Amino acid sequence: MRIDIVTIFPEFFRGAFEYGIIRRAQVAELVDIKVHDLRRWTQDKHRQVDDRPFGGGDGMVLKPEPIFAAVEELTGASEREAYAEGTRVVLLSPQGRVFTQSLADELAKSAHVVLICGRYEGVDERVAEALVTDEISIGDYVLSGGEAASVVVVDAIVRLIPGALGNETSAVNESFSDGLLDYPHYTRPPEFRGMRVPDILLGGHHAEIERWRREQALKKTERNRPDLLDEKKL
Numbered sequence: 707m708r709i710d711i712v713t714i715f716p717e718f719f720r721g722a723f724e725y726g727i728i729r730r731a732q733v734a735e736l737v738d739i740k741v742h743d744l745r746r747w748t749q750d751k752h753r754q755v756d757d758r759p760f761g762g763g764d765g766m767v768l769k770p771e772p773i774f775a776a777v778e779e780l781t782g783a784s785e786r787e788a789y790a791e792g793t794r795v796v797l798l799s800p801q802g803r804v805f806t807q808s809l810a811d812e813l814a815k816s817a818h819v820v821l822i823c824g825r826y827e828g829v830d831e832r833v834a835e836a837l838v839t840d841e842i843s844i845g846d847y848v849l850s851g852g853e854a855a856s857v858v859v860v861d862a863i864v865r866l867i868p869g870a871l872g873n874e875t876s877a878v879n880e881s882f883s884d885g886l887l888d889y890p891h892y893t894r895p896p897e898f899r900g901m902r903v904p905d906i907l908l909g910g911h912h913a914e915i916e917r918w919r920r921e922q923a924l925k926k927t928e929r930n931r932p933d934l935l936d937e938k939k940l
Protein backbone atom coordinates (compact mmCIF):
# COMPACT_ATOMS: atom_id res chain seq x y z
CA MET A 707 0.00 0.00 0.00
CA ARG A 708 1.07 3.54 -0.72
CA ILE A 709 0.02 6.48 1.47
CA ASP A 710 0.65 10.10 0.48
CA ILE A 711 -0.05 12.92 2.92
CA VAL A 712 -0.42 16.48 1.63
CA THR A 713 0.01 19.19 4.26
CA ILE A 714 1.28 22.72 4.80
CA PHE A 715 3.08 21.46 7.93
CA PRO A 716 5.22 18.51 6.81
CA GLU A 717 7.37 18.89 9.94
CA PHE A 718 4.34 17.93 12.02
CA PHE A 719 4.82 14.31 10.92
CA ARG A 720 8.45 14.07 11.98
CA GLY A 721 8.69 10.92 14.02
CA ALA A 722 4.96 10.21 13.80
CA PHE A 723 5.40 6.96 11.86
CA GLU A 724 8.69 5.80 13.33
CA TYR A 725 7.39 3.63 16.16
CA GLY A 726 5.90 0.24 16.73
CA ILE A 727 3.62 -1.42 14.23
CA ILE A 728 3.72 1.44 11.71
CA ARG A 729 7.49 1.48 11.65
CA ARG A 730 7.60 -2.32 11.29
CA ALA A 731 5.10 -2.25 8.44
CA GLN A 732 7.31 0.23 6.56
CA VAL A 733 10.48 -1.74 7.20
CA ALA A 734 8.69 -4.87 5.91
CA GLU A 735 7.62 -2.82 2.84
CA LEU A 736 3.95 -3.46 3.49
CA VAL A 737 3.36 0.28 3.24
CA ASP A 738 5.18 3.26 1.79
CA ILE A 739 4.26 6.52 3.58
CA LYS A 740 5.30 9.87 2.10
CA VAL A 741 4.61 13.36 3.41
CA HIS A 742 4.42 16.23 0.89
CA ASP A 743 4.49 20.01 1.37
CA LEU A 744 1.46 21.53 -0.36
CA ARG A 745 3.58 24.58 -1.25
CA ARG A 746 5.45 22.43 -3.74
CA TRP A 747 2.40 22.77 -5.99
CA THR A 748 2.10 26.56 -5.80
CA GLN A 749 3.02 28.64 -8.86
CA ASP A 750 3.40 32.18 -7.47
CA LYS A 751 6.50 33.62 -5.88
CA HIS A 752 4.91 33.89 -2.42
CA ARG A 753 3.93 30.21 -2.59
CA GLN A 754 0.47 31.15 -1.40
CA VAL A 755 -1.75 28.26 -0.32
CA ASP A 756 -4.66 30.24 1.15
CA ASP A 757 -6.80 33.28 0.48
CA ARG A 758 -9.64 35.32 1.96
CA PRO A 759 -13.14 33.80 1.88
CA PHE A 760 -15.62 35.01 -0.74
CA GLY A 761 -18.65 36.45 1.01
CA GLY A 762 -16.55 37.69 3.93
CA GLY A 763 -15.88 36.27 7.35
CA ASP A 764 -12.88 35.50 9.48
CA GLY A 765 -9.84 33.49 8.60
CA MET A 766 -8.35 32.10 5.45
CA VAL A 767 -9.41 29.31 3.12
CA LEU A 768 -7.06 26.83 1.43
CA LYS A 769 -7.00 27.52 -2.32
CA PRO A 770 -8.09 24.80 -4.72
CA GLU A 771 -5.31 25.01 -7.37
CA PRO A 772 -2.35 23.60 -5.38
CA ILE A 773 -4.51 20.83 -3.89
CA PHE A 774 -5.84 19.76 -7.31
CA ALA A 775 -2.30 19.86 -8.75
CA ALA A 776 -0.95 17.77 -5.85
CA VAL A 777 -3.61 15.08 -6.17
CA GLU A 778 -3.31 14.98 -9.96
CA GLU A 779 0.43 14.47 -9.75
CA LEU A 780 0.29 11.92 -6.92
CA THR A 781 -2.47 9.82 -8.50
CA GLY A 782 -1.58 10.36 -12.15
CA ALA A 783 -5.27 11.10 -12.76
CA SER A 784 -6.85 14.32 -13.93
CA GLU A 785 -10.39 13.76 -12.67
CA ARG A 786 -12.03 11.91 -9.82
CA GLU A 787 -13.60 9.42 -12.24
CA ALA A 788 -10.14 8.64 -13.62
CA TYR A 789 -8.55 7.47 -10.35
CA ALA A 790 -7.19 3.97 -10.59
CA GLU A 791 -9.28 1.23 -8.98
CA GLY A 792 -8.24 1.06 -5.32
CA THR A 793 -7.24 4.72 -5.06
CA ARG A 794 -8.91 6.76 -2.32
CA VAL A 795 -8.41 10.50 -2.02
CA VAL A 796 -9.41 11.68 1.44
CA LEU A 797 -9.99 15.17 2.77
CA LEU A 798 -9.71 15.38 6.57
CA SER A 799 -12.22 17.92 7.85
CA PRO A 800 -14.74 18.26 10.67
CA GLN A 801 -17.48 18.26 7.98
CA GLY A 802 -16.66 14.72 6.88
CA ARG A 803 -18.41 11.47 7.66
CA VAL A 804 -17.21 10.04 10.93
CA PHE A 805 -14.24 7.67 10.80
CA THR A 806 -15.05 4.19 12.09
CA GLN A 807 -13.43 0.76 12.17
CA SER A 808 -15.42 -0.30 9.11
CA LEU A 809 -14.16 2.70 7.15
CA ALA A 810 -10.63 1.83 8.32
CA ASP A 811 -11.17 -1.74 7.03
CA GLU A 812 -12.25 -0.36 3.67
CA LEU A 813 -9.29 2.01 3.34
CA ALA A 814 -6.87 -0.74 4.42
CA LYS A 815 -7.89 -2.68 1.31
CA SER A 816 -6.91 0.18 -0.99
CA ALA A 817 -3.68 0.18 -2.98
CA HIS A 818 -3.21 3.93 -2.69
CA VAL A 819 -4.55 6.44 -0.16
CA VAL A 820 -3.95 10.18 -0.51
CA LEU A 821 -4.72 12.20 2.63
CA ILE A 822 -5.25 15.95 2.31
CA CYS A 823 -4.95 17.87 5.56
CA GLY A 824 -7.42 20.74 5.81
CA ARG A 825 -6.37 23.86 7.68
CA TYR A 826 -7.45 27.30 8.82
CA GLU A 827 -11.13 28.13 8.56
CA GLY A 828 -11.61 25.69 5.74
CA VAL A 829 -10.78 24.32 2.34
CA ASP A 830 -12.31 25.59 -0.91
CA GLU A 831 -15.45 23.46 -1.31
CA ARG A 832 -14.54 22.44 -4.88
CA VAL A 833 -11.99 20.08 -3.32
CA ALA A 834 -14.75 18.18 -1.47
CA GLU A 835 -17.10 18.42 -4.46
CA ALA A 836 -14.90 17.41 -7.35
CA LEU A 837 -11.53 16.08 -6.18
CA VAL A 838 -11.83 13.73 -3.23
CA THR A 839 -13.48 10.33 -2.97
CA ASP A 840 -14.05 10.69 0.80
CA GLU A 841 -14.38 13.54 3.27
CA ILE A 842 -13.61 12.17 6.72
CA SER A 843 -13.83 13.54 10.27
CA ILE A 844 -12.24 11.65 13.15
CA GLY A 845 -14.91 12.80 15.58
CA ASP A 846 -17.28 15.54 16.63
CA TYR A 847 -14.74 18.10 17.75
CA VAL A 848 -12.72 20.68 15.88
CA LEU A 849 -8.97 20.31 15.56
CA SER A 850 -6.78 23.11 14.31
CA GLY A 851 -6.10 21.08 11.20
CA GLY A 852 -6.22 17.70 9.55
CA GLU A 853 -2.64 16.72 10.46
CA ALA A 854 -3.42 15.03 13.78
CA ALA A 855 -6.45 13.41 12.13
CA SER A 856 -4.23 12.03 9.35
CA VAL A 857 -1.97 10.37 11.89
CA VAL A 858 -5.02 8.72 13.44
CA VAL A 859 -6.27 7.46 10.07
CA VAL A 860 -2.84 6.16 9.03
CA ASP A 861 -2.42 4.33 12.33
CA ALA A 862 -5.87 2.74 12.14
CA ILE A 863 -5.40 1.51 8.56
CA VAL A 864 -1.77 0.42 8.57
CA ARG A 865 -2.29 -1.98 11.47
CA LEU A 866 -5.01 -3.70 9.40
CA ILE A 867 -2.73 -4.47 6.46
CA PRO A 868 -2.22 -8.25 6.44
CA GLY A 869 1.10 -9.03 8.11
CA ALA A 870 1.36 -5.68 9.95
CA LEU A 871 0.42 -7.16 13.31
CA GLY A 872 2.71 -9.88 14.57
CA ASN A 873 -0.28 -11.95 15.59
CA GLU A 874 -2.83 -12.27 12.77
CA THR A 875 -5.69 -12.89 15.18
CA SER A 876 -5.15 -9.84 17.30
CA ALA A 877 -6.98 -7.45 14.96
CA VAL A 878 -10.05 -9.70 15.08
CA ASN A 879 -10.34 -9.95 18.85
CA GLU A 880 -10.22 -6.30 19.77
CA SER A 881 -12.68 -3.48 20.31
CA PHE A 882 -15.07 -2.61 17.47
CA SER A 883 -14.20 -5.48 15.16
CA ASP A 884 -17.27 -7.34 16.47
CA GLY A 885 -19.22 -4.20 17.37
CA LEU A 886 -18.37 -4.40 21.09
CA LEU A 887 -15.65 -2.80 23.19
CA ASP A 888 -12.76 -5.05 24.16
CA TYR A 889 -12.91 -7.15 27.33
CA PRO A 890 -10.70 -6.16 30.30
CA HIS A 891 -7.09 -7.34 30.35
CA TYR A 892 -4.93 -8.10 33.39
CA THR A 893 -1.34 -9.08 34.00
CA ARG A 894 0.83 -9.71 37.04
CA PRO A 895 0.74 -9.09 39.92
CA PRO A 896 -2.46 -11.02 40.79
CA GLU A 897 -3.11 -8.54 43.59
CA PHE A 898 -2.21 -4.85 43.42
CA ARG A 899 -3.14 -2.35 46.15
CA GLY A 900 -5.90 -4.65 47.31
CA MET A 901 -7.34 -5.08 43.80
CA ARG A 902 -7.45 -8.71 42.73
CA VAL A 903 -7.37 -10.10 39.22
CA PRO A 904 -10.68 -11.97 38.69
CA ASP A 905 -10.24 -15.59 39.85
CA ILE A 906 -11.62 -16.99 36.62
CA LEU A 907 -8.60 -15.71 34.69
CA LEU A 908 -6.22 -17.53 37.02
CA GLY A 909 -7.99 -20.86 36.63
CA GLY A 910 -7.15 -21.90 33.07
CA HIS A 911 -10.70 -22.98 32.02
CA HIS A 912 -10.67 -21.63 28.51
CA ALA A 913 -14.36 -21.97 27.72
CA GLU A 914 -15.30 -20.21 30.97
CA ILE A 915 -12.75 -17.51 30.35
CA GLU A 916 -14.22 -16.91 26.88
CA ARG A 917 -17.72 -16.66 28.34
CA TRP A 918 -16.53 -14.25 31.06
CA ARG A 919 -14.74 -12.07 28.51
CA ARG A 920 -17.84 -11.83 26.34
CA GLU A 921 -19.96 -10.87 29.38
CA GLN A 922 -17.44 -8.26 30.45
CA ALA A 923 -17.23 -6.84 26.92
CA LEU A 924 -21.03 -6.48 26.93
CA LYS A 925 -21.05 -4.83 30.38
CA LYS A 926 -18.34 -2.38 29.43
CA THR A 927 -20.10 -1.54 26.17
CA GLU A 928 -23.40 -1.03 28.01
CA ARG A 929 -21.71 1.30 30.48
CA ASN A 930 -19.45 3.32 28.17
CA ARG A 931 -21.02 3.02 24.70
CA PRO A 932 -24.69 2.00 24.85
CA ASP A 933 -25.07 3.44 21.32
CA LEU A 934 -23.01 0.51 19.99
CA LEU A 935 -25.50 -2.00 21.42
CA ASP A 936 -28.39 -0.27 19.65
CA GLU A 937 -26.58 -0.76 16.34
CA LYS A 938 -25.70 -4.36 17.00
CA LYS A 939 -27.84 -7.48 16.71
CA LEU A 940 -26.97 -9.51 19.74
Ligand code: ADE
Nearest residue numbers: 798799843844849851855
Ligand atom coordinates in the same frame (compact mmCIF):
# COMPACT_ATOMS: atom_id res chain seq x y z
N1 ADE B 1 -9.82 18.97 11.00
C1 ADE B 1 -10.33 19.71 12.01
N2 ADE B 1 -11.10 18.97 12.81
C2 ADE B 1 -11.10 17.71 12.28
C3 ADE B 1 -11.73 16.49 12.65
N3 ADE B 1 -12.53 16.40 13.71
N4 ADE B 1 -11.50 15.41 11.88
C4 ADE B 1 -10.73 15.51 10.79
N5 ADE B 1 -10.12 16.62 10.39
C5 ADE B 1 -10.30 17.72 11.13
